[in-house]
């Protein structure tokens with residue numbers, strides 16, 4: 006049976022002083038399904054504060070929605086049996102912006118990988134475990150001898166990110182929930198990271214929910230995209246269609262925020278998102294640079 010993650014009418018309210026009613030709606034009636042088969046890349050794109058991370062937290066079971074439900078294999082993730090929960094934890098893996106917080110600075114980075122080997126019983130001996138770790142590090146273009154034995158601060162941000170991807174590679178989850186994973190990386194390392202996610206999709210059948218504020222990254226990844234503003238998913242579809250024929254004014258505004266390589270035309274227009282009305286005052290039809298900047 007194909008594994009699925011489904012959000013059904015998810016709403017998230019937070020207490021917020023000074024707002025009408027004393028709360029803000031961070032996510033409003035969000036519904037979508039991620040399927041493991043065929044493996045796919047689905048991006049969720051929107052500006053800061055649009056509700057993306059809140060949705061990631063819902064999918065990862067870190068935040069219970071105020072209303073609606075998050076289903077894994079058709080079952081509410083907050084009501085799974087122990088065995089179902091273990092399956093969900095193994096098959097839905099997060100990758101965050103800066104994994105520095107996940108590494109304990111007092112332990113070598115090896116520990117994160119060995120913990121996964123032990124927790125999920127991935128190898129029957131130490132030698133087999135080490136072989137698996139080394140294979141996974143190579144799969145994310147890291148040389149084991151340059152990484153193992155080091156402390157987190159001795160690695161670059163891009164290397165730390167890829168150690169987390171090596172962990173994902175070992176676990177082979179059905180789903181990766183990647184929340185702004187590349188926003189702190191330079192263009193080259195960013196591209197490397199995105200290519201690894203695409204390799205994971207093609208070679209190991211992993212489906213990624215890729216959360217970002219950056220449409221050019223979405224363009225590079227391909228697949229499909231959902232556009233979110235003020236907690237509402239306003240547009241969705243294949244990346245090519247949404248990028249070339251955006252139907253919602255907010256998507257057009259986002260498209261106009263892609264910088265151009267030409268210094269005289271870095272931005273096609275000024276981006277003025279009206280906080281009160283969302284996408285009011287839409288900019289002229291967007292143009293996508295020939296070579297998206299990633």
Ligand SMILES: Nc1ncnc2c1ncn2[C@@H]1O[C@H](COP(=O)(O)OP(=O)(O)OP(=O)(O)O)[C@@H](O)[C@H]1O
Pocket residue numbers: 019020029031051052053054055056057058059060218
């Ligand atoms: N625990 C919380 N308590 C109160 N408000 C919150 C909480 N978490 C998020 N919010 C608010 O909910 C809204 C959506 O936040 P969220 O972090 O999901 O946005 P985002 O699109 O991921 O933004 P960014 O790209 O900046 O991370 C914001 O207005 C934020 O201030």
